[in-house]
Amino acid sequence: MTGDRSDARRNYQRILAVAEAEVAAHGAQASQEKIARTAGVGSATVRRHFPTRRALLEAVFQERVEGLCERAQRLSATEDGRTALLEWLHAFVLYAVSARGFAHVLSYEPPTEEPSPNSCGGRIEAAATPLIQRAIRDKAVAPHVTFHDLLTLSVGIALATEHHTAPDIQASRLFRLAVEGLSPEQRTAGGTAGSGPSAPVTGSLPNEHV
Known part of the structure; x- marks a missing residue:
């Protein structure tokens, strides 16, 4: 036996x-x-x-998923909630575009499907959600932004750039363009939320893998 x-x-x-x-x-x-x-x-x-x-x-990507989760936990201790979230998301996008098949695994789990706690999507959601919630509490990210919004954005960028001649560079460029949409809209004098421009993007995004 x-x-x-x-x-x-x-x-x-x-x-x-x-x-x-x-x-x-x-x-x-x-x-x-x-x-x-x-x-x-x-x-x-x-x-x-x-x-x-x-x-x-899922088994193939298990070790790297653990790395992403551990990185999210480390970043949760940093002072700036927005910088922590953007740094983690950037690392996530870079890994998704560099690891063939990873984006496809995550795309199997649409927002209407509840991933199991041990799935790649389930573990990543559990690790990333505190970063998102903190950024929202700090008013650094719009309150309507959800984990599945960010997952869809990241997977979309990875799938769109994986065959590019320089996928990491192109993915980073698209990510930077998309970041502005994560900012809550500013209130203008005499106006209401939704009438002003998006808050400017601040901080830098490190060009490093997980």
Whole structure:
């Protein structure tokens, strides 16, 4: 019995290592059959460990998702709520555009679908929500902005730029253009909210990966 469990763990690790290479090369469309052949196991063994393509992709990106979550926790201790949120979002966009298949995993979870707590989307939402709520409390982000708004924005930028000759540069450019839309509208003299221009974007966005 112990030997069976050891074999299962070895198979899991071998399949996952092969899957990481295949997803890096082919994105979300990586062939599960090819993964099985390269790992030296049957297709049934792959499906026993990863019943669906999504389950396989979730496992491939698990470690980097943890990195994004840990970064969100570190940034929650910084003084400026807006800077913390924008720095994390920028890192998230850069990872999404650099890791083939990652944006597709997140796009499987529309706002109408409640992601499971252990899914990539569920863990990222749990980590990012405090940053968003803090920025809203600081009046640095409009109160109607939601996590799913930012997820849709980030995934859209990643999918639109992943085949660009310089995807990280183009993704950063689009992100900077979109940031203005996250700012609450200013009140003008004698006017009401919604009549003034958007608040200016402040702070810099570091060009670094997670």
